[in-house]
Amino acid sequence: MARSVYLGSTDRGDGRQVFELGLMELLTRRVDRVGVFRPLVHDGPDRLFEVLRGRYRLSQDPATAHGIDYREAAGIQAEQGTDALVSRLVDRYLAVAREYEVVLVLGTDYADTQLPDELALNARLANEFGASVLPVVGGRAQSAESVRAEARNAYRAYHALGCDVLALGVNRVAAGDREAVEEWLRARLPVPCHVLPDDPALSAPTVRQITRALDGTVLLGDDTGLARDVLDFVFGGATLPTFLHALTPGCMVVAPGDRADLVVGALAAHSAGTPPIAGVLLTLGERPGTEVLTLASRVAPGTPVVSVPGNSFPTATRLFTLEGRLDAATPRKAETALGLFESWVDTEELLDRISVGSTDRVTPMMFEHKLLERARADRRRVVLPEGTEERVLRAADVLLRRSVCDLTLLGPVDTIRKKAADLGVDIGGAELVDPQESELRRRFAERYAALRAHKGVSEELAYDVVADVNYFGTLMVEEGLADGMVSGSAHSTAATIRPAFEIIRTRPDATLVSSVFFMCLADRVLVYGDCAVNPDPNAVELADIAVQSALTGARFGVDAKIAMLSYSTGSSGAGADVEKVREATELARERRPDLLIEGPIQYDAAVEPTVAAAKLPGSQVAGQATVLIFPDLNTGNNTYKAVQRSAGAVAVGPVLQGLRKPVNDLSRGALVQDIVTTVAITAVQAQESGA
Known part of the structure; x- marks a missing residue:
């Protein structure tokens, strides 16, 4: 049976998605197959599941991720009783649990569910699923005393109902109260308590979400502008000089549609960066003329200007009730949520308590x-x-x-x-x-x-x-x-x-600067060197590349078994190219006798056990090589690209090695995630080098 964690609550508005996203991040670090199950759902798409599926590349069929909808659940509970409802949900859960190593269960959300004693139902489901529970309590706009009381009551409620309480999460606490609340709870409860401060960016709606909620029309702006978080609202009614002083970073300007001066002035301020605004919202259904919109588009390209039909007062009333949502269209909110979770949750402690073994x-x-x-x-x-x-x-x-x-x-x-x-x-x-x-x-x-x-x-x-x-x-x-x-x-x-x-120059133990790619296959990570820097290394240089690549791999958790690649395996072939690899193999062994090195060896014999058994029986490297050294740049560069494109591998690199301090190069076609990963590698290299 799969291990499962049940994220429960006591009320709505707890910002639980931070913990849901953070737990998925933790679980996918440890195991390959993580399933998601939400026992009860509302009509319409499950926004969080779509976020999890896209971000963590889940192969799970969305139809299996849900039990039944709230309306049906309320009917079953009313007509047949809670046991019948629970039995139905347990069957759906077990179908998921059989397919995955770990299941993250997302409890009910207390939002117009029409279910009596919803907390007891969550506790019952967790027990029937055999899941440990992590209750989450929201602390927004509450005093420290109120948050402490609610958090302690949440633990007691789930514990009294027989649940295995894994830890307690408290979210959206005033930043000044966070430390005191956590210390108080940890001193009084027998489980770890993770207290997160409120982050306005998480609850801030985006310009796109505001536009949809108010049935607005986008007059100007692109997708990037519509994705901006709205951190504040500034209502325009004053003269332009007075109005400009009221602007705040990330604000949305709300003004009557006939105030062209405020529109152009706000966008000019944004263009100057004093301050950058989220966009402009025009009320009364009024729209500036073509000349004004053309000027506005040139002053601040991409910045949204949106028209809504209502007047300022009902628009303002609606704006102040809107709250941002984490969905597939708001990836930066996901990054904010994960940053918050990782900053304030002791992730190692939590993983140890979940007791999920590494794969x-x-x-x-x-x-x-x-x-x-x-x-x-x-x-x-x-x-x-x-x-x-x-x-x-x-x-x-x-x-x-x-x-x-x-x-x-x-x-x-x-x-x-x-x-x-x-x-x-x-x-x-x-x-x-x-x-x-x-x-x-x-x-x-x-x-x-x-x-x-x-x-x-x-x-x-x-x-x-x-x-x-x-x-x-x-x-x-x-x-x-x-x-x-x-x-x-x-x-x-x-x-x-x-x-x-x-x-910066080379380290004393390196004769040259070379590079590796980390080739992330479906089930393992291989190190390829050198595929980016040295066109035709001689035997001495090739030996250095092998040793440096092994060191780089080891720094990032790859147990080095080095294959010195050639078109010949063992003593089966001859020629200058093979002799270079054979000499490099001997030099590398002399330099580092503690390393497992095999060469010359063909690629198939290096990575495929059945081929290795036929071509090089008894080798400690053949069939299980993790560090593959190519004889020249032509071979290496073409091979890594072939594997990347044909086998669907993720190629991370090139990672430079041999320098005294880390400097790394990006491909000019690098994606944002490639840059993030390369910067992280560089930071880890700096740790290792003592920079």
């Missing part, structure tokens, strides 16, 4: 989760030279929301802020530095001139060189102002890594 399989998602977890455990600072690039800004938003690392973004500061405002991303926690204007420029020029004096570089020339964002970022790493650097989404590989070769 031997390592899926791409598990690998990515572990990276973020390790980076977060010992936060480092990573500099991103391409601070004005959209994908970099979106990745920075995710990294900051998840508290993965500290960030420095390089580029013209006003340009970065404006671009971030236009994209609706929050980079408020990042350091922004303009190399052209920074007081560090002269210091860096002196340092670079000293390092490159043997090449005839003067301080005057160095002053121009270090204004380049990649040189400036590399010097930040060299000088200890950042622990690592990631670039390449808009620069060539040469432009990214040349400064590292000149300034």
Whole structure:
């Protein structure tokens, strides 16, 4: 029978989705197959299940994730009794439990359910499912005393009904009360208590959600603008100078549709970044003329302007009752929720109590989760030279929301802020530095001139060189102002890594800089080297690549069994290419006799046990290799791309190795998630190097 965790509650409005999302994140780190079951559902799509299915790549059929709807449940309970209802739901649950290692059960939501004693029903279901319960209590707009009392009563209620209470979650507590509430509860309850502060961004509606709720019409704006969180409302009625002083970051301006001056003024303020607004909402069904809308679209491209039919008072009344929802269209809310959960929940303690054993399989998602977890455990600072690039800004938003690392973004500061405002991303926690204007420029020029004096570089020339964002970022790493650097989404590989070769240079135990890709297959992670840097390494260099790749793999949890690849296995072939691999194998063994190394060996014999048994019986590496070293860049680069595209593998990298401090290169086609992962890898490398 699958292990299961039942997320229960005592009332609606507890913001339980933070815990639901956080628990799914934890469970998918440990096991490959996690199922979801919601016993009772409302009509319409299950927004949270769609979020979980998309984010965690669940293969579960949505039809199996639900028991029955509330209306049917109320009828069964009224006509046949609670036992009949519970029996029906247990049958549906067991069908899911048979297919998965762990099941996350999402309890009822207390929202117009028409069920008597809903808490008792949740407790009964948890017991019948054999699930441990994690009750969640909401603390928004409550005093510390009220939150403490409600949380203790929640524990007592579930415990008294025979439930195995795993832990207690308390959400949306006033930030100033969080620590005191947690200390009080932990001193009085026999289970861990995880208390989360209220985060306004989670409950803030997006512009799109407001538009739908008010039956509005989008006059201007793109999908990015409509996804912005609305953190405040500013109602326009004053003159423009007075009105501009009232604007706040992330606000939505609400004004009559005939106030063209306020529309243009608010958008001009947004364009200047003083402050960035979420959008403009025009009431009375009035719309500015074509000339005004054309001007507005040029002043702040992408910023939403929405028209609604009602007048200001009923519009305001409706606005103040709206609350943001976490759904598939609000991915940044998911990142905020996970960042909140991971910042305030002792995840290791919670996982230990759930007692979910780790699987031997390592899926791409598990690998990515572990990276973020390790980076977060010992936060480092990573500099991103391409601070004005959209994908970099979106990745920075995710990294900051998840508290993965500290960030420095390089580029013209006003340009970065404006671009971030236009994209609706929050980079408020990042350091922004303009190399052209920074007081560090002269210091860096002196340092670079000293390092490159043997090449005839003067301080005057160095002053121009270090204004380049990649040189400036590399010097930040060299000088200890950042622990690592990631670039390449808009620069060539040469432009990214040349400064590292000149300034950071190789470690004493490395003869060259090389690279690896982590190839995340369906059930394991392999290390491929070198597929990005060295075109035709000689035997000595190939041996170094093998040793460095083994070290890199080990740092990220890959137990190194090294295969030195060739078109020949063992002594079956000859030729210059085979001899190079054979010599490199011997050199690597001499250098590191503690490592398991086999070569020359063909790819199939390296990874497939049945082929290995025929071609190289008795080998400790053949058939189970985890680190695969290619003889040249042509072979390596083509192989990794073939496996990536044909086998559906996730390729993480290239990860540079051999440098004294970590610098990593991105593909110019890198997705936002690729950038997030590479930054996390860089942060972990910085931990390992003691940067």
